[in-house]
Amino acid sequence: MSHLERLPRKRAYLMCPPEHFTVEYAINPWMDTTVAVDAGQALKQWESLRATLIDLGHVVHVLDARPGLPDMVYSANGAFSVDGTVYGARFRYPQRADEALAHRAFYDTAGSWRFVAPEHVNEGEGDFAYLPAAYGGIVLAGYGFRTDPAAHAEAQEVLGRPVISLRLIDPAFYHLDTALAALDDRHVTYYPEAFSPASRRVLAQLFPDAVLADRADAEAFGLNLVSDGRHVILNTDAIGMGRKVRDAGYQPVHVDLSELKRGGGSVKCAVAELRP
Known part of the structure; x- marks a missing residue:
């Protein structure tokens, strides 16, 4: 595909400011409760990400x-x-349980969403990605650390889209969105070693032209990105990943999210896509 064909599509996103952001507990390998978060800097970086998307x-x-x-x-x-x-x-963790209620309240009051409450543990777009133009529209779903694999079958029933289960095996990449990202409506980038051998074979079969990341890209949270089909928003540490997406015809846009990384997240973690 030529660079001219990488076209952006207007998206709608949901973000939540880090007004109460701290690292009070450790529920992933990136969280260090001994290092204080700069709350003002976190909010400033978040505002920069929001402004970039707008x-x-x-x-x-x-x-x-x-x-x-x-x-x-x-x-x-x-x-x-x-x-x-x-x-x-x-x-998965009780410290975050009430976040689900806050999100439900948003969907209940914002437009004509059909909201379905889950029976099984799942962490939203942390472990689900949607590719509307791949194979008629498929969902990629991660499990192994946070999301219960039974949630994948539940999501398929709720959404009416095929759900492909992918097993994550490296604790450093505990959510799908730390190991794989949609670059547009049909193409992905991922770090193969984050997945089980069988899941790697599945990904290679579905996406033979994927942009493959290495461990340095993944550890820089370079796969925790947001793309509109042309512009790929990455954190400033993800220099190598920026080069890879540029070589694939996309336009990298780097944003500093160093404070949010202290909690084990980056660009994608901070941005939910709304698909009305």
Whole structure:
């Protein structure tokens, strides 16, 4: 595909400001409770990410932060929407449980969403990705650390889209969105070693032209990106990943999210895509 064919599509996103963001507990390998978060810097970086998305022509809705939920800034984890249907989240750890309720309240009051509450543990877009133009529209779903594999079958029933289960095997990449990202409506990038050998074979079969990342890309949270089909928003540490997406015909846009990385997240974690 030539560079001229990489066309952006206007998106709608949901973000939540890090007004109460701290690292009070450690539920992933990146969280260090001994290092203080610079709250002012975190908010400044978040605002820069929001402004970047708006400047690129996208709509950004803002979910009000709630006291006592320091990880709420990672709004991608709160639900997963496809064609107006929302499959709600159910968090693995009790510290984050109430975030799911805040997200449900947003969908219940914002437009004509059909919200379905889950029975099984899942962490929204943290472990689900949607490719509307691949194979008629498929969902890629991660499991191994956070999301219960039974949630994949539940999501398929709720959303009416084929769900491909992918097993994550490296604790450093505990959510699908730390190991794989959609670059547009049919193409992905991923770090193969984050997945089981069988899942790697599945990905290679489905996406023979994928952009393959290495461990340095993944550790820089270079796969925790947001793309509109042309512009790929990455954190400033992900230099190698930026080169890879540029070589594939996309336009990298780097944003500093160093404070949010302290909680184990980057660009994608902070941005939920709304698919009405």
